[in-house]
Amino acid sequence: MAVSGIATQNLSQATSDIAQQQFGLLISQISTQLINSTSAETQQHIEQALAALASGGRKDRCYVFLFDEQLTTMSNTHEWTAPGITSFKAELQNIDIAAMPWFFEQMRNQGQVVVDDVKQLPPAAIGFQQELTREGIQAMMAVGMYLEHRLMGFVGCDLVQRQHHWSAEDIQQMQLVADMISNTIARHRTETRLRQVEAELRLANEQLLALAHQDSLTQVANRRALDKSLKDELQRASRMGRELTLFMVDIDHFKQLNDTYGHRLGDSVLADVAEILATQFRRSGELVARYGGDEFVVISPLVDAATAQTLAAAVLYRVRALSYPEGAQITVSIGVYQCIPQAPVGADNLLQEVDAAVYQAKLTGRNQVVFVAN
Numbered sequence: 001m002a003v004s005g006i007a008t009q010n011l012s013q014a015t016s017d018i019a020q021q022q023f024g025l026l027i028s029q030i031s032t033q034l035i036n037s038t039s040a041e042t043q044q045h046i047e048q049a050l051a052a053l054a055s056g057g058r059k060d061r062c063y064v065f066l067f068d069e070q071l072t073t074m075s076n077t078h079e080w081t082a083p084g085i086t087s088f089k090a091e092l093q094n095i096d097i098a099a100m101p102w103f104f105e106q107m108r109n110q111g112q113v114v115v116d117d118v119k120q121l122p123p124a125a126i127g128f129q130q131e132l133t134r135e136g137i138q139a140m141m142a143v144g145m146y147l148e149h150r151l152m153g154f155v156g157c158d159l160v161q162r163q164h165h166w167s168a169e170d171i172q173q174m175q176l177v178a179d180m181i182s183n184t185i186a187r188h189r190t191e192t193r194l195r196q197v198e199a200e201l202r203l204a205n206e207q208l209l210a211l212a213h214q215d216s217l218t219q220v221a222n223r224r225a226l227d228k229s230l231k232d233e234l235q236r237a238s239r240m241g242r243e244l245t246l247f248m249v250d251i252d253h254f255k256q257l258n259d260t261y262g263h264r265l266g267d268s269v270l271a272d273v274a275e276i277l278a279t280q281f282r283r284s285g286e287l288v289a290r291y292g293g294d295e296f297v298v299i300s301p302l303v304d305a306a307t308a309q310t311l312a313a314a315v316l317y318r319v320r321a322l323s324y325p326e327g328a329q330i331t332v333s334i335g336v337y338q339c340i341p342q343a344p345v346g347a348d349n350l351l352q353e354v355d356a357a358v359y360q361a362k363l364t365g366r367n368q369v370v371f372v373a374n
């Protein structure tokens with residue numbers, strides 16, 4: 001009897017050692033998978049880790065719960081259930097932590113909750129006990145998961161059909177899986193945050209770049225953007241042997257307008273004229289830019305002389321139609337210069353030509369278009 005008793009003991013020790021080794025192997029495989037997993041694969045690998053946990057000592061249900069940022073609710077995010085065991089994952093979402101103060105206190109203070117027999121829970125655990133009884137649980141165990149030393153959730157398991165004395169080894173296995181899962185979740189959260197920060201930075205850079213090329217008052221392009229665009233369009237027109245047209249639009253008597261009605265109205269007029277130009281010239285390759293105080297330049301490739309004059313006349317007409325409560329009447333003078341650029345002609349030459357055209361319009365009475373073609 002004694003010999004047979006020792007033999008049985010040795011056999012059960014050996015079985016336990018083998019199970020422990022198998023568990024270790026399985027966990028190390030899953031750990032490698034988790035380390036290398038993408039966000040999409042992680043869900044599946046965590047569930048595999050729960051299944052491995054269940055295999056080391058026959059559990060009925062293994063799960064992960066995560067707390068919200070404020071530690072007010074918890075949700076069942078991953079679950080493994082043995083065949084025939086009910087899943088409660090769908091209903092265990094956003095559970096109010098305050099309903100189970102005993103469980104939460106244990107988790108916060110001890111980092112684990114170990115229940116060998118649900119019926120033996122202390123009176124203080126009544127809410128928790130009721131919930132376990134509702135789910136038909138007889139024994140359970142859970143260990144905390146931490147992110148930068150802060151409790152983020154827990155991994156746990158239930159036994160439905162029997163009570164169980166949880167061993168130190170059971171708790172150790174659970175701790176191992178909890179650490180593995182929390183490390184993976186932490187890594188994915190960091191990666192997600194990193195991606196968010198990257199996207200925010202990219203957007204901020206794009207906005208900065210746009211601002212660096214935009215006139216802040218009128219929102220059209222600024223002088224820097226005009227210089228760059230004019231150079232590019234000049235080269236393109238020259239290469240293609242096609243016409244390039246520049247419009248210079250200068251508000252008439254703008255100083256007087258400012259002096260009479262104030263700078264605020266002057267600013268509104270600048271924005272309104274810019275808006276008219278921006279809506280009038282919106283074909284691909286066209287650019288509207290604020291050139292100076294009350295001057296705008298428009299680059300327009302590939303329009304013929306008649307179209308250029310029609311466009312200028314439309315601007316003249318639309319500006320005249322602007323009306324303000326103060327009674328200000330606005331007109332503009334427009335110089336139009338059109339040419340098929342030849343090699344030595346630079347952007348400055350074109351600007352001088354269109355400037356001369358607008359000067360001519362001013363000299364001969366303002367509120368008109370002077371068209372020059374070369």
Ligand SMILES: Nc1nc2c(ncn2[C@@H]2O[C@H](COP(=O)(O)OP(=O)(O)OP(=O)(O)O)[C@@H](O)[C@H]2O)c(=O)[nH]1
Nearest residue numbers: 250251252253254255256258263266267293294362
């Ligand atoms: N409100 C406002 N005024 C500006 C701004 N930038 C420049 N100005 C004013 O624009 C006026 C331009 O005046 P001038 O160059 O003498 O031209 P003008 O009075 O329109 O005369 P003509 O062009 O000959 O018809 C100046 O008084 C500047 O102070 C601005 O951003 N806002």
